[in-house]
Amino acid sequence: MATRNMVEAITSALDVMLEDDEKILVFGEDVGKNGGVFRATDGLQEKHGERRVFDTPLAESGILGLSIGLGAVGYRPVPEIQFFGFVSEAIDSLTNQMARMRFRTNGTLTCPITLRSPFGGGVGTPEIHSDSYEGFIAQMPGIRVVVPSNPYDAKGLLIASIRSNDPVVFLEHLKLYRAEKMEVPDDIYEVPLDKANIVKEGHDISIVAYGAMVKEAINAATILEEIGVSAEVVDLRTIAPLDIETLQQSVSKTGRCIVVQEAQRQAGVASHVMSELAERLFLDLEAPLSRVTGPDTTYPFPLGESMWLPNAHDIVRKVQNIMENY
8 A cells, every 4th residue: 555645545546547437538638748737647658648538729718518419328427627727617427418418318428527627725825726616516416526645545435436437526625635645546446526524522512524524623623622622523424415413413413513614604504504504403502503604705916825815723722712702
């Protein structure tokens, strides 16, 4: 078993799946000879050939249009949008075509497409490269939205996504690509879709997060432990559909919950999680549900990122406020 960071785990997942199924095709801007802007497809064209790993023009709408056609005739496309902030160029293909194919054809056609894309802030990218649009896409029925938080999950969730007959948007946080290494099996394995993970158990409050915010939640839980607060950290892994059962079990036990997301406060995943829990667990709650998020502004230029992004200390302050007042 090798030790890999997240981007290496993703490369490994694509490699073993290209080896396993000849219907899998990997394509996008610069994914071929250059191996992708973050080297996630490094070496795959050389190993699997130009017919299965290839470059496309700089045209996100064309990439997803090609994916839909290939998916409808039996291929399993794994396209890449170089940065998810540019997905708006292909929104019709994503929400009006991919998401509706099974419904529209009464199940005779599916779109087994796994759209990979980096997203999120904290690495100083230019405008539109760091935005978090996952809440917008998660609102569309018919699409799974998967967000791994560590290298092991990234490989297992990507393999499960590629094997799914549903369209999946697989979002890889930029800050996590080379943030940590852990043991990742060389062979094929799956981490189940639609299943949240209890990263750390606790009994005073549940902290629900996904992507890069899982690390901030874990750091916050460590600080809270030192001041006598036992926090349970839940990694959503899949944000559409939500694993409501695991969320209910955690919040029923602790009676308190905050949700953490990097995206802006209005609408989004945190709002949805809070609504679902409020409808189901209102009488079990010891305190109002709350959240820690980015502010409701356009994502800042790099000099302002550190002030804009939520962090562990923001989470600690929110938890302390809840514990002191309820």
